[in-house]
Amino acid sequence: MGFKTVLCLTGADHSDQDVTTAAGLCAEIGAYLSVLIMPPPTLLMSHRRIEDGVPEWPIGRGQAITRLNDRFRQIDRFTQDAARLEKRSRDIQKLLESMSLAYDVDTDYYGRASLGEVARQRALCADLTIIGPGLLNDENLGPPVVNGCLFDTGRPVLVVPEGAEATLSPRRVLVGWDSRAEASRAVREALGLLCLAEEVRVALVDPKANDNGNRAEPGADIAAYLTRHGARVSVDVLPSAGKSAATVLAQHATDTSADMIVMGAYGSRRLRERLFGGVTRWIVEKPPLPLFLAR
Structure with a gap:
């Protein structure tokens, strides 16, 4: 859309x-x-x-x-x-x-x-x-x-x-994926951008078993979904090595020359109250990339 x-x-x-x-x-x-x-x-x-x-x-x-x-x-x-x-x-x-x-x-x-x-x-x-x-x-x-x-x-x-x-109209987009509803909504809302991009990289940080869905490889399901919509997709499984997922995603966005990061915004009521400060700190401390969020 x-x-x-x-x-x-x-x-x-x-x-x-x-x-x-x-x-x-x-x-x-x-x-x-x-x-x-x-x-x-x-x-x-x-x-x-x-x-x-x-x-x-x-x-x-x-x-x-x-x-x-x-x-x-x-x-x-x-x-x-x-x-x-x-x-x-x-x-x-x-x-x-x-x-x-x-x-x-x-x-x-x-x-x-x-x-x-x-x-x-x-x-x-x-x-x-x-x-x-x-x-x-x-x-x-x-x-x-x-x-x-x-x-x-x-x-x-x-x-x-x-x-x-x-x-x-980003050329390269990094999608932070963890099989949660918020990430799915972010992908769905950004679908028009993702389908027109030259490259979409779906990144999973320390994926769990339930991130595999019904397929053998983590991220295969969401990659197949995006491919059916015409997106050019690859999947990157990233180890955290003790770092936060946000830090790993930010570094990967830099390494892959991404123009935008698409990810879900999470939060219970308690986390919701802290989101603004968290997002602001994340942006200040990480590469200056547009962040497409959905909840």
Whole structure:
């Protein structure tokens, strides 16, 4: 299945890098780009009712005056941040107008607790969500947005770290395979990319007996599945030698000159809370390759 609608989430204070990356990918495959600009942190923090916490007059008069003055300052910051958000929207629209691209740019006002849900709702109506370095490096917006897009939608996410050359027409793709449902979904969601690639390498790190399926060799089943779809596939069985599977896959991606890594995103609720930090550390410590994830 081709990607017809691509979602890009960016912050009001971020650079244009995430948007231009997503726009370039959409231009490459003729997809529609939907951009959602997330509010700045101060706007998120000040999204409360004006009367919250104000004591009944005249009890606590001095305290009430102080709180009201604080709230007036919050309103002033809110107004300034809302103006920044609208300006950011105009700037992005102007940027995209020169790219001969079908697109929409939207902003919204909501509290911090709603970030993940807003991201989820948007991702549900997109074929692919792009997470660029700006969002990856934002500790306030990144974790809830990534969790909302990846875990609660069943839709794939393409993580593009700093320095990566992103493409939706990769020549060489490394697939991290372990016979789990998440890996299977990642392969299925990336099928269009895999079938057009010049080379697909299915990599298994210390495969277990149940990775063999009904065939003699580990990875033979998934290789046969991809081959029937027209992909050019080879299987690499890799020993971990005491290293983590992520480290082994990253090194193999470098050794094979891969343009992208496709893998499943796993996680119980506990691991889910740690995924963003884990993925970010993995990207920082490993080669700057786009990471295609599905859950």
